[in-house]
Amino acid sequence: MIILNTFAWVALFVAHIVSTATSPCLVQDEDKNETAVDCSHLLLTSLPPLDFYDVTSLDFSFNTLSFLHGSSFSRLTQLGHLDLSHNVLQTLDKQSFQGLRELRKLDLSSNNLSDLPSGIFVDVPNLEVLKLDHNKLKTLGRDIFRDRTHLRHLDLGNNDLQVLNNDTFSHLPLLTWLGVGSNRLERLEAGAMTGLNSLISLDLSHNHLSLIATVFPPRVFASLGKLQVLHLEHNDDSQNGEYPDNVFNDLVSLTSLTIDTFSDMNFGQDFAALRNIHTLDFSGNCKIRHLANDSLEGFKNSSLTFLHFEGCGMNDIELCAFCELLSLKQLWIIDQHWMTPNKALESLYGLQFQNMTEILLSNVGDYLQFLHVIDSHSARFLRNICVSSLSMVHSGLQRLAGNALTVRNSPFLNCIEHADFSQNRFMGDTSAFVKLITSKGRLRTLSLQDQHTFSIGDAQCLVSQDFGCKEDLVIGFHHVTTIVVNTPPNLTYLNISSVFPHFNPLPVNITFPSATKLEALDLSYLGMANCYATWYGLQNLKTFNLNGNYCFNISETMFDFLDSLKQLGLSRIGISPDFFLSRGWRLFQNLDRLEALDLSRNNLQFADPEMLRAQTRLTKLDFSFNRFQTVPVNVDNHGDLKMLDLSHNFLTTLTSSEQSALDSLAGRHTFSLKLVGNPLECACYNLDMVQWLWHTSVSLDGEGREANYTCTTGSGEITSTERVMAQWMSHWRHCVGSQIFGIAMSAFLLQILSIVVVFVTARSWTQLCYAWKAVRRHRLPRRHNFRRDAYVVYSDVERDVILACVKLREVLEEIYSVRLLLPDREDLPGSVKAETIVQHIDHSWKVVLLVTRDFSQDEWACGFTVQQAQRSITDTMPDRVIVVFFEEPRVLPAMPSLRLLLRMVPERNILHVHRDTPPQHPVWKTLADLITREQS
Ligand SMILES: *[C@@H]1O[C@H](CO)[C@@H](O)[C@H](O)[C@H]1NC(C)=O
Ligand SMILES: *[C@@H]1O[C@H](CO)[C@@H](O)[C@H](O)[C@H]1NC(C)=O
Ligand SMILES: *[C@@H]1O[C@H](CO)[C@@H](O)[C@H](O)[C@H]1NC(C)=O
Ligand SMILES: *[C@@H]1O[C@H](CO)[C@@H](O)[C@H](O)[C@H]1NC(C)=O
Ligand SMILES: *[C@@H]1O[C@H](CO)[C@@H](O)[C@H](O)[C@H]1NC(C)=O
Ligand SMILES: *[C@@H]1O[C@H](CO)[C@@H](O)[C@H](O)[C@H]1NC(C)=O
Secondary structure, three states: OHHHHHHHHHHHHHHHHHHHHOOHHHOOOOOOOOOEEEOOOOOOOOOOOOOOOOOOEEEOOOOOOOOOOOOOOOOOOOOOEEEOOOOOOOOOOOOOOOOOOOOOEEEOOOOOOOOOOOOOOOOOOOOOEEEOOOOOOOOOOOOOOOOOOOOOEEEOOOOOOOEEOOOOOOOOOOOOEEEOOOOOOOEEOOOOOOOOOOOOEEEOOOOOOOOOOOOOOOOOOOOOOOOOEEEOOOOOOOOOOOOOOOOHHHOOOOOEEEOOOOOOOOOOHHHHHOOOOOEEEEOOOOOOOEEOOOOOHHHOOOOOOEEEEEOOOOOEEOOOOOOOOOOOOEEEEEOOOOOOHHHHHHHHHHHOOOEEEEEEEEOOOOOOOOOEEEOOOOOOOHHHOEEEEEEEEOOOEEEEOOOOOOOOOOHHHHHOOEEEOOOOOOOOOOHHHHHHHOOOOOOOEEEOOOOOOOOHHHHHHHHOOOOHHHOOOOOOOOOOOEEEOOOOOOOOEEEOOOOOOOOOOOOOEEEOOOOOOOOEEEOOOOOOOOEOOEEEOOOOOOEEEOOOOOOOOEOOOOOOOOOOOOEEEOOOOOOOOOHHHHOHHHHHOOOOOOOEEEOOOOOOOOOOOOOOOOOOOOOEEEOOOOOOOOOOOOHHHOOOOOEEEOOOOOOOOOOHHHHHHHHHHHHHOOOEEEOOOOOOEOOHHHHHHHHHHHHOOOEEOOOOOOOOOEEEOOOOOEEEHHHHHHOHHHHHHHHHHHHHHHHHHHHHHHHHHHHHHHHHHHHOHHHHHHHHHHHHHOOOOOHHHOOEEEEEEOOOOHHHHHHHHHHHHHHHHHHOOOOEEOHHHHOOOOOOHHHHHHHHHHHEEEEEEEEOHHHHOOHHHHHHHHHHHHHHOOOOOOOOEEEEEOOOHHHOOOOHHHHHHHHHOOHHHEEEOOOOOOOOOHHHHHHHHHHHOOOO
């Protein structure tokens, strides 16, 4: 019974699937009462049966429909919106849309229609929006739009229409938007626009409509009294010509005109009728070579507000070209590659003493072979304009004279709010910018980045460890200790990246007394060769970028007063590789609002994983391009972390606790981890990590969940995590197999051994008893067998003596009760050195070497003592020697004896400590534990 029942259900289920598979989009969920049906992207070649009635919106776009049967939709009497775009329809039946009396929007765009049968739209009397663009229509029947009186929006763009005939649109009194762009129109008949009394926007761009009277008959726009926007660009390619008469003067409501120009053009009296003109856009097909005083004659004293020249190939603008454009607020001069920026500034003559919102010069004169100097003379008209935003970008500017913009009481200096001089080639005198930054005006933003003069070579020199190449770069104010920068009160954004190369060394106290609104400060690639400064007065700064400076010397109090900081860039700052081991916590301690920190490209090797524990709001951490071997941060402290970049480090694996910490982040929100470029291993010990990479919900390297990494197997073979997963069983068997082999082998040997033991014992019982006694007398050495816990070896330079006898002694003896043997405390003057060293080693449980630069140059410490220390390592005391590096080993001179010793010292007995590491730092406890550890 039950079996039968199950069968029935399965059969029903299958039937359901089969029935729905034919047209999945049309399954109507009775409970849901769907009125919008989406059948797009289904590769349908014909319409499925359409016999439901209350659908109001039907989408068949992106299929391969090639024809429509007459009356396909006749039952969809409620349909308001029908989308048939992106199919391959070639012809339509006259009755295609029969019955769609409610249809308001019909989309037939992007098909292959070349013809429309006359009367096709008779059945859709309420159509408001009709899209026929991107088809192959060649002609429009004279009465095709007859009686479509409700049509408001008609798109005929991207077809093959050649002429617009009389009265084509004469029955569309409500049409407001008409697109006929990108056709092959060569001519407008005199009555082509008749009847378009409501038209607001007309697109005739990208056709072949020459701007001459035979193409634009006089008064062809006579009925367009309400037209506001006209696109006529990309029609006429001729260099010389004149606008046809008696055509544009009917466009009395026009606000925006985009039109082709001629090399010497003249907007004459016809254009004076455009009383409402606001925007004149010459960005489409601009050919003005020479803008004369009378070129814009018709617009003088008009309401023209925005003038946009782009890509014209201009080489000259006459002095009074913009005279009497009294309403002009915005002037854009873009891509005039062969005209000097000075020429453009001269043209501002006519705009003097006006109030403007924006002057933009971009890519002006940038193809010329020489760079440009803006001096007090060339900027004389600009200085007299009250403009709130000035951009002179990518224009080959080399120098802005100190007095170019900033003559006292010039309107410019009082008005300017946003200044952008980025992407030029400024070098040398930067006093003009200093004046802007320290002005008392309204300046809010200043961008000076990307000057292309501070070469990457310089930057590399600065961040390299090579002191030689920096000598030439380091210039500047050595003696200054305090600098006070009085910025304008409303300054919020200041980017002077790479403008003042070799800005160093920094004063110790940098104070911004009035920068209370400054939110973003970009000082990257400035060639600072020193970060030993504390920044005061920037309590609202949110973004601070110091990338690409050389901060080998960094003040721990540097960020103490940046209370609001959210983003901090410290990439490529040449900081010492272990700085963050001991001093990171101090450096960041006050930045408790930090959200993004970039420490990439610093050759960092060590960091205290707890150094960022105060930064609980971190969402983005970038440690890429360093040399970390473990995850340098404790992610448990950062519940909001969304992005951790560890790419291009020296990680070989992720431990299981790191894996679970990362998983728990990914459980909370999307969390991405970048790991690419690490020498990952896929060996037996970390097969779990390979599996983790595969299954974790952490988004890895932004490539979705199943990221694939190159890795090395235990035998040194290069493979990929993807391949290891694919051959998972064989890897697993190999790994488990080798373990089992090990176990089996040991068991076998044990067996043999026991046989031998039984045999030997039986034969020589007395001898064995005697031998056992001997062994017991020589038991493993213990800590209490020695007079002292550790003999400390250090150089006799004063710094090191203080390090050992004061700092180390205080920490180890007073906090951790370790008994030290310090030569300076024990040795009698005049004792024979070699002998005492040997004695000291014999009397001490451990030998601790303090390796510093001086140590490496000390003959006794580094030569003889190290040799003796090496000898003291025995099989019974393999852990005897502990090496503490106070200097990055890489930068120390080679010490052959130390190298030999290091081969015998286990890795855990080698520590890296900084001279200034505070007594409470965990590294001291590690050292104390290493010293007092008993071997088992
Ligand atoms: C379907 O939905 C429309 C509005 O969404 C509602 O007016 C109508 O009553 C619904 N019909 C049924 C049968 O639920
Ligand atoms: C179009 O209409 C104009 C009058 O508006 C008339 O002069 C012209 O001859 C007509 N052209 C054609 C081809 O009918
Ligand atoms: C410019 O604006 C100032 C006020 O900001 C006004 O006093 C001055 O009359 C304006 N000048 C012109 C030419 O509109
Ligand atoms: C600074 O901005 C405020 C508010 O936007 C404005 O009222 C004030 O006039 C500005 N100060 C200056 C010096 O421009
Ligand atoms: C930094 O300089 C400013 C201005 O001279 C001064 O007011 C401030 O006290 C100085 N701060 C410190 C810590 O020296
Ligand atoms: C995974 O990476 C290895 C080498 O890095 C490559 O050979 C392999 O094609 C990759 N597999 C996939 C599916 O991308």
